[in-house]
Amino acid sequence: MTTYWLEHAWLDTYVEPGVMVEVSEGGRITAVRKGVELCPPGAVALRGLTLPGLSNAHSHAFHRALRSTVQVGSGTFWTWREVMYGVAHRLTPDSYYALARAVYAEMALAGITSVGEFHYVHHAPGGTPYAHPNAMGEALIAAASDAGIRLTLLDTAYLSSGFGAAPNSHQLRFSDGTAEAWAERVSALRDSALVRHGAAIHSVRAVPAAELSTVAAWAQDREAPLHVHLSEQTAENDACQAAHGCTPTQLLADNGVLGPRTTGVHNTHLTDADIKLLGSSATGTCMCPTTERDLADGIGPAVGLQRAGSPLSLGSDSHAVIDLFEEARAMELNERLRSRTRGHWTAAALLRAASADGHAALGWSEAGTIEPGALADLTTIALDTVRTAGPVPILGAETAVFAATGADVRHTIVGGRQVVRDGVHTTIPDTAKALATSIGALHA
Known part of the structure; x- marks a missing residue:
């Protein structure tokens, strides 16, 4: 003891x-x-x-290599995405392990004790599976173990470049081809003392409507967390209306995705009906304020979502910064700017979003x-x-x-x-050097 x-x-x-x-x-x-x-x-x-301990409910570990390098000039989320694809293309299981180990150590230094890794870089460039099909996920598992924090690996289905279109050249390494093939690969992963597994739907753009229920059923059968990027961009909403005649939230509801073990990430551009659907189904909301402002995404309706019944959690997403106190503070301050009134959440409620509710969203309800x-x-x-x-x-x-x-x-x-x-991190004492080395290797 x-x-x-x-x-x-x-x-x-x-x-x-x-x-x-x-x-x-x-x-x-x-x-x-x-x-x-x-x-x-x-x-x-x-x-x-x-x-x-704090919970980082939404992470893309390799995005840490983009910090500061994407701040030159103007652009949008979509131009930022092209730079991100370049970094993703250069990842190998070894380089991903080195980077993620340093990133998770940085999280521990910031008081984060669990992280939800929204993981979609599955295969080699071009889409060829590794000899060990989960080599990239296993690299993340090893990295979190060495950094000493809990990991929920949200293995992500990513099958399309947009509403049924084939993946583009960058996205081939993200795709398993079908949701059934995704489920077969992911089912080989096993939980451990510090690791739990969940599922993710990258977005309604990236998983065809006919395959959404397969991913949802996999998570339902295992009582596992299920996360999804939702309405981060108005372009996604417009394309979904054109393809299906409804909002992304309605499409998810129609295909059995929403529910208390599901978390929508961002939930930025929602209709009143969307908010009601998310709240009435107890679907969670993970806000990532520092990334949402860094990418000029917009300010999501967090107040309305919580009032409707959607539990709030927080994530650092692209790791523009890794600081859950800043994420909690930013959620309140963003709402103050939009509404021109103060005090939408108590400090205790914001701290809960950064801790207990984040852990619950990742399947660690006992934290x-x-x-x-x-x-x-x-x-x-x-x-x-x-x-x-x-x-x-x-x-x-x-x-x-x-x-x-x-x-x-x-x-x-x-x-x-x-x-x-x-x-000081007890096993990675020079975390700054580990970050510099691993990030430098990806930009060499």
């Missing part, structure tokens, strides 16, 4: 000073004891404000709280930096969401194990 002493702990609704957390060998919290003023002998001190029986996944932010100095014991969630950044994370615990200690 391992014992941690938390100088200050966020216990879902309030800050409690002096909390002891006991962790079993299996990585779960067995006891939470309040009112412990001093760190007792044998306990590991976590000085600062300790929160439940995201500091209580007996929960997974021992914790994030500690320093209280003495130029950003966090202030009345933290009173304003815990407010300081975390509206003042802190990922740079203020001092400790990250996953399954009771210290992954980040005093701001």
Whole structure:
């Protein structure tokens, strides 16, 4: 058993000073004891404000190689996509492992304890399967394991360049040809202590309507998470109307995709009827505010979605930044700009979107709280930096969401194990070098 002493702990609704957390060998919290003023002998001190571990519900690990390189000149999502294809083309299982290992370590340094990897680079360039058909997915699994964070591998069906058209030359390595072939390949993957598997539909553009139900059934049979890019671009909505006479949300509903284990990513350009469909089916929404603003996508109707019944989670998507505090803050601040009013979510609600609700969207419903029986996944932010100095014991969630950044994370615990200690990754201490080397190899 391992014992941690938390100088200050966020216990879902309030800050409690002096909390002891006991962790079993299996990585779960067995006891939470309040009112412990001093760190007792044998306990590991976590000085600062300790929160439940953060969840990054939407990631494309290889997009990290695009940071700063796509900021020259003007353009749109579609011009950005061409640059992204170039990086995807150069990935191999080895280079993807090296990059993802460094990216997941960067996430751990920012307090992230679980990540949902929306994975669609499956095959070699040209579409030829590797000798091991899941070599690219297995590279991501190994990378997350070495970085010490939980992974939900959302293996993505990507079959078309748009509403039934054949994949273009860049997309051939994404495609299994049919949803049945996708399901056969994905079924060979197995869960482990830190890894769970789910499914993803890249978009209604990339999976023909007749094949949507096959992907949904695979996830349903396994009670696995199912994610989908939804209405990120108005062009997708227009093309769906032209092809099917309905919105993408309606198309997903008609083919059995929506439901409480499904999460729509972005959900940016929705009609009122779309919002009602998502909310009434308890389909989740993963907002990625830093990517949505970086790509000039727009501001999604997060307030309306939550009011309708769609649980909110957060992701860093293209990794313009990797900082869940910034994602949570941006969701509120974006809405303030649009509505010209303040206070759409409490800081506690935003923190929940960045933790418990994100973990649940990835199939880790037992994470995201500091209580007996929960997974021992914790994030500690320093209280003495130029950003966090202030009345933290009173304003815990407010300081975390509206003042802190990922740079203020001092400790990250996953399954009771210290992954980040005093701001340094315990197994990848020079994460910056690992990032520079792996990204440089893709741009050489």
